Amino acid sequence: MDEFKEGKNYKLSIIHQDHNGRGIAKFNRYPIFIPYTLPGELIEVKITKAKKNYAEGLPEKLITVSKNRVKIPCDYFYICGGCDIMHQKYEDGLHMKKRNLLELLYKFGKINIKLVKINDVVSSDDIYNYRNKVTFHVKDNKIGFYKYKTNDLINMNKCLIVNDVFNKILKVIKKNLKNSGITQITMRCGEYTNEIMVILKTDKDIDEKFYNSILKIDENIKSIYQLKNDKYKLLCGQKYIHDNLLDKKFQISPDSFFQINTKQAEKMFSRVLKYIDENDTNILDLYCGIGVISIIVSNNKRNIIGVDIVSNAIKDANTNKKINKVKNVEFINQDVSNVLPIIKKAKKNLNVIILDPPRTGIDKNSIKIINDLLPKKLIYISCNPVTLSRDLRELSLNYDIKEITPFDMFPLTHHVESVCLLIRK
Numbered sequence: 001m002d003e004f005k006e007g008k009n010y011k012l013s014i015i016h017q018d019h020n021g022r023g024i025a026k027f028n029r030y031p032i033f034i035p036y037t038l039p040g041e042l043i044e045v046k047i048t049k050a051k052k053n054y055a056e057g058l059p060e061k062l063i064t065v066s067k068n069r070v071k072i073p074c075d076y077f078y079i080c081g082g083c084d085i086m087h088q089k090y091e092d093g094l095h096m097k098k099r100n101l102l103e104l105l106y107k108f109g110k111i112n113i114k115l116v117k118i119n120d121v122v123s124s125d126d127i128y129n130y131r132n133k134v135t136f137h138v139k140d141n142k143i144g145f146y147k148y149k150t151n152d153l154i155n156m157n158k159c160l161i162v163n164d165v166f167n168k169i170l171k172v173i174k175k176n177l178k179n180s181g182i183t184q185i186t187m188r189c190g191e192y193t194n195e196i197m198v199i200l201k202t203d204k205d206i207d208e209k210f211y212n213s214i215l216k217i218d219e220n221i222k223s224i225y226q227l228k229n230d231k232y233k234l235l236c237g238q239k240y241i242h243d244n245l246l247d248k249k250f251q252i253s254p255d256s257f258f259q260i261n262t263k264q265a266e267k268m269f270s271r272v273l274k275y276i277d278e279n280d281t282n283i284l285d286l287y288c289g290i291g292v293i294s295i296i297v298s299n300n301k302r303n304i305i306g307v308d309i310v311s312n313a314i315k316d317a318n319t320n321k322k323i324n325k326v327k328n329v330e331f332i333n334q335d336v337s338n339v340l341p342i343i344k345k346a347k348k349n350l351n352v353i354i355l356d357p358p359r360t361g362i363d364k365n366s367i368k369i370i371n372d373l374l375p376k377k378l379i380y381i382s383c384n385p386v387t388l389s390r391d392l393r394e395l396s397l398n399y400d401i402k403e404i405t406p407f408d409m410f411p412l413t414h415h416v417e418s419v420c421l422l423i424r425k
């Protein structure tokens with residue numbers, strides 16, 4: 001489009017917000033995507049990219065301000081890009097997430113959203129300090145996150161959405177980083193146990209003095225690891241930390257997945273529990289991680305199989321089984337796409353399949369086998385509405401989508417998690 005030139009400024013009206021939280025302006029039918037802006041605003045925009053079918057820009061000046069804009073409490077908001085809807089009233093952000101979910105279900109899933117019960121987004125009690133895990137990058141004595149769409153590191157003093165204890169540790173570590181060779185620092189914390197794990201990524205040997213100094217920062221630091229060549233080496237303390245979910249206790253390894261907003265995860269798993277009844281005695285929990293869902297839904301009348309590709313996650317799952325004194329649950333360390341053909345061949349009788357895949361969704365062949373296995377009920381948990389919609393399109397050949405509930409697992413960002421109940425036609 002010739003009208004828009006990179007590097008030039010234009011006055012544009014924001015008419016909509018896309019599923020990445022960016023404002024959309026239109027010139028004739030040509031869309032311009034501008035982060036940190038809201039519908040109803042008139043903005044002076046610098047165009048950063050002008051392509052044939054779309055352009056991108058950054059706001060230079062707010063001319064008319066939306067009543068849904070709030071004061072931004074973070075010093076890094078316009079450069080970091082992590083909390084991309086922090087400028088939006090919380091309730092309005094929730095409406096945006098639901099609206100975008102509906103649009104994506106229709107666009108990529110061809111789902112008749114009028115026939116599905118789609119609930120409002122379940123809000124998070126905490127919108128700050130909710131993350132129980134963070135990874136800060138380190139370069140040239142700077143520590144923080146990368147600037148939006150660049151490799152430039154922002155030198156940060158704190159992040160408002162992570163557990164505040166990580167900010168305290170960040171401040172102290174920052175003073176001692178020189179010549180440490182550290183390129184990344186990951187911290188994890190149990191929301192209910194307060195146990196902290198620190199993981200230092202570096203190819204250099206780490207001085208005992210250095211990690212002992214970290215240990216002294218907070219009495220709850222229980223475990224310090226080094227990550228070198230993709231391998232985790234325990235430097236001091238315990239091998240694991242723990243956290244609780246719905247009164248069950250879980251052991252977490254440095255590389256195991258654990259839901260990052262613990263309290264919101266409890267609300268989400270309560271929904272999963274609600275969907276399972278006394279007739280559901282044979283359950284397959286695919287992408288099970290450290291066994292959280294299997295263990296939460298287990299009782300002595302149910303047989304459950306959990307599957308995950310990460311071996312440490314399955315080791316944790318087996319320990320979690322013992323910690324919670326759970327029986328009739330078996331965990332398999334495998335790729336879901338390898339396990340499903342075996343289950344199909346064995347003609348296993350299944351009542352429910354629970355699916356909680358990564359952002360990429362479920363691979364095509366696995367979807368095909370699920371459509372062959374045809375259990376009465378599917379419960380699909382997804383952190384990516386685009387791949388969810390794509391997969392629901394295939395699954396809705398044999399299933400009615402009964403209910404979808406979005407959960408605000410990642411407040412102040414555009415991300416949304418959804419739990420879907422599907423019943424065989």
Ligand SMILES: C[S@@+](CC[C@H](N)C(=O)[O-])C[C@H]1O[C@@H](n2cnc3c(N)ncnc32)[C@H](O)[C@@H]1O
Nearest residue numbers: 257287288289292308309310335336356357358
């Ligand atoms: C979103 S997490 C869900 C974990 C678990 N349900 C929970 O809530 O704690 C996705 C999980 O899928 C696993 N995973 C990714 N690709 C996989 C595959 N092809 N086969 C099996 N597991 C896979 C990851 O290791 C991760 O634990």
